[in-house]
Amino acid sequence: MSGRTMRAPGAQRLAIVGARLVDGAGDHGVGDVLLEDGVIRAMGVGAGAGAATVVDAGGALLTPAFLDLHAHLREPGQEVKEDLASGLAAAAAGGFGTVVSMANTTPTVDEPGLVAELVGKAARLSGARLRPGAALSHGLRGETLTDFAALQAAGAVMITDDGIPVTNSRLMRSACEYAAELGLVIQTHSEDPSLRGDGVMHEGAVSQELGLPGNPDAAEAIMVFRDCEVARLTGARVHIAHVTCKRSMQVIEHFKALGAPITCEVTPHHLTLTDAALRGFDPLFKVAPPLRAEADVAYLREALRRGVVDSIGTDHAPHTRAEKERDLMSAPFGLPNIEVAFPLLYTRLVGAGELELPDLLRLLQDGPADVMGWPRPRLEVGAPADLVLLDLETERAVDPRRFRSKARFSPWADERLRGWPTLTVVDGAVAYRMEAEAG
Amino acid sequence: MKLKAQLMNDEEVGRALRRIAHEIVERNKGAENLALVGIHTRGVPIAERLAGLIASFEGISPEVGKLDITLYRDDLTEIALQPVVKKTEVPFDVHGKRIVLCDDVLFTGRTARAALDALIDMGRPAVIQYAVLVDRGHRELPIRADYVGKNVPTSQHEVVKVKIATIDDGDAVELHELEV
Amino acid sequence: MATVQIDLPDKTRTRKRNLLDFADWSVDEVGALFDTADVMAQVLTRTIKKVPALQGFTVGTLFFEDSTRTRLSFERAARAQSADVISFAAGGSSLSKGESLKDTLRTIDQMQADLYVVRHPAAGVPHQLAQWTDASIVNAGDGRRAHPTQALLDAYTFRTRFQGFDGFEGKRLVIVGDVLHSRVARSNVELWRMLGGEVVLCGPAPLLPPEMAPGVRHSYRLADAVEGAHVVMALRLQRERMASGLLPSLAEYVARYQLTEAVLRTAQDGALVMHPGPINRDVEIASEVADGPRSVIEAQVASGVPIRMAVLYTLLVGKR
Numbered sequence: 001m002s003g004r005t006m007r008a009p010g011a012q013r014l015a016i017v018g019a020r021l022v023d024g025a026g027d028h029g030v031g032d033v034l035l036e037d038g039v040i041r042a043m044g045v046g047a048g049a050g051a052a053t054v055v056d057a058g059g060a061l062l063t064p065a066f067l068d069l070h071a072h073l074r075e076p077g078q079e080v081k082e083d084l085a086s087g088l089a090a091a092a093a094g095g096f097g098t099v100v101s102m103a104n105t106t107p108t109v110d111e112p113g114l115v116a117e118l119v120g121k122a123a124r125l126s127g128a129r130l131r132p133g134a135a136l137s138h139g140l141r142g143e144t145l146t147d148f149a150a151l152q153a154a155g156a157v158m159i160t161d162d163g164i165p166v167t168n169s170r171l172m173r174s175a176c177e178y179a180a181e182l183g184l185v186i187q188t189h190s191e192d193p194s195l196r197g198d199g200v201m202h203e204g205a206v207s208q209e210l211g212l213p214g215n216p217d218a219a220e221a222i223m224v225f226r227d228c229e230v231a232r233l234t235g236a237r238v239h240i241a242h243v244t245c246k247r248s249m250q251v252i253e254h255f256k257a258l259g260a261p262i263t264c265e266v267t268p269h270h271l272t273l274t275d276a277a278l279r280g281f282d283p284l285f286k287v288a289p290p291l292r293a294e295a296d297v298a299y300l301r302e303a304l305r306r307g308v309v310d311s312i313g314t315d316h317a318p319h320t321r322a323e324k325e326r327d328l329m330s331a332p333f334g335l336p337n338i339e340v341a342f343p344l345l346y347t348r349l350v351g352a353g354e355l356e357l358p359d360l361l362r363l364l365q366d367g368p369a370d371v372m373g374w375p376r377p378r379l380e381v382g383a384p385a386d387l388v389l390l391d392l393e394t395e396r397a398v399d400p401r402r403f404r405s406k407a408r409f410s411p412w413a414d415e416r417l418r419g420w421p422t423l424t425v426v427d428g429a430v431a432y433r434m435e436a437e438a439g
Numbered sequence: 440m441k442l443k444a445q446l447m448n449d450e451e452v453g454r455a456l457r458r459i460a461h462e463i464v465e466r467n468k469g470a471e472n473l474a475l476v477g478i479h480t481r482g483v484p485i486a487e488r489l490a491g492l493i494a495s496f497e498g499i500s501p502e503v504g505k506l507d508i509t510l511y512r513d514d515l516t517e518i519a520l521q522p523v524v525k526k527t528e529v530p531f532d533v534h535g536k537r538i539v540l541c542d543d544v545l546f547t548g549r550t551a552r553a554a555l556d557a558l559i560d561m562g563r564p565a566v567i568q569y570a571v572l573v574d575r576g577h578r579e580l581p582i583r584a585d586y587v588g589k590n591v592p593t594s595q596h597e598v599v600k601v602k603i604a605t606i607d608d609g610d611a612v613e614l615h616e617l618e619v
Numbered sequence: 620m621a622t623v624q625i626d627l628p629d630k631t632r633t634r635k636r637n638l639l640d641f642a643d644w645s646v647d648e649v650g651a652l653f654d655t656a657d658v659m660a661q662v663l664t665r666t667i668k669k670v671p672a673l674q675g676f677t678v679g680t681l682f683f684e685d686s687t688r689t690r691l692s693f694e695r696a697a698r699a700q701s702a703d704v705i706s707f708a709a710g711g712s713s714l715s716k717g718e719s720l721k722d723t724l725r726t727i728d729q730m731q732a733d734l735y736v737v738r739h740p741a742a743g744v745p746h747q748l749a750q751w752t753d754a755s756i757v758n759a760g761d762g763r764r765a766h767p768t769q770a771l772l773d774a775y776t777f778r779t780r781f782q783g784f785d786g787f788e789g790k791r792l793v794i795v796g797d798v799l800h801s802r803v804a805r806s807n808v809e810l811w812r813m814l815g816g817e818v819v820l821c822g823p824a825p826l827l828p829p830e831m832a833p834g835v836r837h838s839y840r841l842a843d844a845v846e847g848a849h850v851v852m853a854l855r856l857q858r859e860r861m862a863s864g865l866l867p868s869l870a871e872y873v874a875r876y877q878l879t880e881a882v883l884r885t886a887q888d889g890a891l892v893m894h895p896g897p898i899n900r901d902v903e904i905a906s907e908v909a910d911g912p913r914s915v916i917e918a919q920v921a922s923g924v925p926i927r928m929a930v931l932y933t934l935l936v937g938k939r
Contacts, residue, residue, distance in 0.1 A: 328762075510700070513671075
C-alpha cells in the first residue's frame with residue numbers, strides 16, 4: 001500500500017506527543033505516537049521519547065487521515081483548474097491521507113498507460129496518497145468497456161464514469177459482472193440525462209421562482225434504482241456517489257434491506273446547502289447533481305444518523321475562477337471543497353448537535369475503507385502512519401487565499417469554522433502543516 | 440426657513456398683474472395671435488389670470504398653454520433628486536405665434552433658458568417675451584424679463600415665495616430666510 | 620396624478636438604482652414611471668422628438684441574445700433624451716458567451732457608461748453584472764426569468780387603452796400559452812399582482828408546472844380561464860416545443876389554446892387582447908382577433924419607447 005520511495009531504515013522518526021488518540025475502534029486516551037519508516041512504531045504515554053522531530057499536539061485530536069473516494073484532480077489535460085500536485089496538497093490540507101481521483105479528464109483515464117503515469121507522478125509528490133479511479137467506458141461515451149483488469153494492474157482501484165451517467169443498462173450490467181469477478185468497485189453517477197435536461201439547479205419552487213431550468217429529483221432516483229437493481233442482479237459492489245435527495249435515499253434503503261451489495265456516498269455541500277443558495281445567481285453553487293430542497297437535506301442528515309450512508313466523499317470539483325464567473329447556463333458544474341470539508345461538517349453537523357463525532361469520523365475513515373474493501377485505518381503499532389491532527393477548539397475564518405488548491409475561492413469564504421487540520425502525516429512524513437498566522 | 444417679510448399683499452399682486460396685462464397688450468399692439476404659456480408650477484395660474492385680464496379689456500382671449508421644463512433643466516441635481524415630470528399642454532401651434540412665457544420668480548435665468556429651449560423644440564414662434572411677478576436678481580445667464588411685477592433685491596440665503604390664489608390660499612409674495 | 624419624490628440623504632454620492640425585476644420597486648414608483656411615460660409619449664408627438672434630459676449620460680446596450688426590436692427601442696429611448704448610446708451586440712468580439720462575465724464587463728466598463736441595458740439567454744446575468752459595476756442595470760430579458768420593461772409597457776397599455784380605466788385593483792389578466800419558458804409571463808405576474816390585480820395562467824400541462832407562480836390560479840382549459848378577464852395575453856409558441864417532445868402537434872395546440880372570437884365571448888366587456896410579439900398568426904392567436912377591435916398589440920409596441928424613456932430617465936436622473 002505504500003508506493004513511496006525507499007527510505008533508509010531509522011529515518012524520519014517523527015513523534016506527535018500529547019494528543020487525544022481516537023480511531024474507529026474507540027478513544028485510546030491521551031498519549032504519543034512514534035512514527036518511523038511509514039508506520040506507527042510505538043503508541044501510548046511517553047512513546048514519543050527519542051524522536052528526531054517532535055510535534056506537541058497540545059491535547060488536539062489525533063486520528064487516522066481521512067479517505068476521499070471522490071475527488072477531481074483534473075490531470076491529465078485540465079491542469080489550469082488543478083493538477084496532482086495542487087490537488088494532493090489540498091487534500092492533505094483538508095486532512096485527507098488518500099484520494100481516489102476521478103477519470104473524467106482530458107483525455108479520459110481509460111487506458112492503463114494513463115493510470116501508470118498518474119501513479120508514477122504522484123509517487124514523487126508529497127501530499128495525500130493517490131489511488132486512481134479509471135473510466136468504465138472509453139472516453140466516458142458509455143459504449144464500450146475499458147480493460148478493467150489491465151487498469152487494475154496499472155494501479156486503478158475503482159471503475160467509474162463519474163461525471164457522465166451510464167445510460168445503457170446492458171453496458172452497466174456487463175460492467176458490473178466483469179468488475180465483480182475482479183473484485184473492483186463501480187462508482188456511479190446516477191442521473192437520467194433525458195429528465196435532467198439542461199437543468200442547472202434542483203427543479204422545485206426555487207427554480208420556478210428564479211426562472212432557471214430545473215433538474216428534478218426523479219432524474220436521480222430513477223437512475224439510483226437502475227444502478228441498485230443491476231447491482232442486485234449481478235452481485236457487483238456498486239457505490240452510489242453523491243446521493244442528494246430523499247427519494248434516492250429511500251430507494252437505497254429499500255435495496256439495502258434486500259441485501260443488495262450497494263453502498264452510498266453523500267457530499268459535504270449536499271449536507272449543508274440547499275437550492276436557496278442559487279438565489280444570488282452565483283454559479284459557484286451550480287453543481288451536479290444539484291443542491292436540493294430543505295426537506296432533502298434534512299432527510300440526508302437523518303440517514304447519516306441512522307447509518308444508511310456509508311461514506312462522505314468530497315466530489316471536490318475545481319474550476320478556474322473565470323469559469324465560475326460565467327452565466328449560470330454556461331458555467332461548468334462543480335465546486336471545490338476538499339480543504340474545508342471536515343471543518344464544515346464538524347461545525348455544521350457535530351457542532352449543531354446533528355451528528356456525533358465518532359459517526360463523522362467513521363464516514364471519513366472506516367466507511368470508505370469498507371466500501372473499497374481496504375483495511376480499516378487504525379492507530380496501532382504497525383499500522384500505516386497516515387494521521388491527521390485536528391484542532392476542534394479554535395475557530396478560524398475560511399480564507400481561500402491560503403488554499404493549496406488552484407481553485408482559490410469557496411462557497412464558504414469568510415465563514416468561521418472549527419475543526420481545522422493542523423498537521424497531516426502521510427506514510428510517516430509530514431504532508432501538511434498549518435502555518436502559524438496572526439489572529 | 441422662516442418668514443422675513445411680506446413683499447406684496449393680495450391687492451398689490453392683483454394690481455401688478457393688471458398692469459402687466461395692459462403692458463402685454465400695449466407692447467404687442469393688441470391680443471391678436473397672442474398666447475400665454477405658463478411655466479409649471481405657479482407660472483400656470485399667472486398665465487391664466489393674465490389671459491383672463493386681457494380678455495376682459497380686449498374682448499379677445501389669448502391662448503393659454505402649460506409648460507413643464509423638467510426635461511430641459513441643466514441643473515437637475517440642484518432640485519429634488521427625483522424631479523417630478525409634469526405634463527406639458529400646449530394645445531395650439533406655436534408656429535408664428537407671439538408667445539409670452541409667464542413665471543412667478545426670475546432668479547438665475549436657468550428656468551427661462553430651459554423654457555425657451557422647450558418652446559423652440561415645439562416649433563417656431565414669431566416672438567417670445569417673458570413676464571414674471573418678481574425679479575429677485577442674481578442672474579447667471581444673459582436673460583431679462585420683458586414684464587416685471589416687482590423688482591426685489593435679495594441675498595443668496597433668502598427665498599422668494601409666491602402664493603397664487605388658485606393653488607395657495609390667496610395672493611402674496613413673501614421673503615423667507617434660509618436657516619443656516 | 621400620483622407623483623413621487625425620492626429624498627436621498629446625501630446629495631453628493633452617486634446612488635445606483637437598477638431595474639432587474641420589481642423586487643425592490645414600489646407601487647408608487649411604478650405609478651410615477653407611468654406618469655413620466657405619459658410625458659415622454661407627448662414629447663414623441665412634437666416636431667422635435669427630443670429633449671435634453673439625459674444629455675451627457677451614456678447608455679450601453681449589451682445584447683448577448685439577439686433582439687433587434689428591443690435593442691432599437693431602448694436605443695431610441697436613450698437618444699430621444701439626448702443620451703449617448705454604445706451598442707455591444709451578440710457575436711461581437713466583446714460579448715462571447717463563454718467568457719467570464721466579470722472580465723467581459725470590466726472591459727466594457729472602460730467606456731464608463733452610466734447605465735447598461737442587458738439581455739442574456741441565461742437567467743441571473745443582470746444580477747451578476749450589477750455587483751461588478753457602478754453603472755445602473757436595466758434587464759431587457761434574462762433567460763426565462765424576467766422582462767420588466769415588457770411588463771411595464773403591457774400594464775401601461777392597459778392603463779391607456781382600457782375604457783373607463785380606474786386602476787389595476789381587482790382587474791384580471793389571463794396569460795395563455797408557453798408560460799414555463801416565458802419571461803414575459805413571469806414579469807407580468809409579478810407586476811400585475813403588485814399593482815393589485817389578479818392573474819390566471821392557462822396552457823398545456825407540460826408548459827404550466829404547478830410550482831410556477833404560487834398563489835396564482837392555473838387552468839388548462841381556455842374557455843374557463845378567459846371568463847371574466849379584463850386582459851387576455853397570448854404568448855408566442857415556439858415550434859421546438861413540439862419537436863422536443865414537450866407537446867403534441869401544432870394542430871392540437873391550436874384546437875385547445877388559440878385565442879378566437881368565440882373564446883373571448885366570456886371575457887369582460889371591453890377586454891383587451893395583448894401579445895408580446897412577434898405573433899404567430901393563426902397559431903396562438905386567430906387573425907380575426909389579432910386584427911380585431913380588442914387587440915392592442917400595436918399600442919403595446921408603440922408604448923415601448925415612452926416606457927423605456929421613463930425608465931432610463933428615472934434611473935439616471937439624480938445619478939450625478
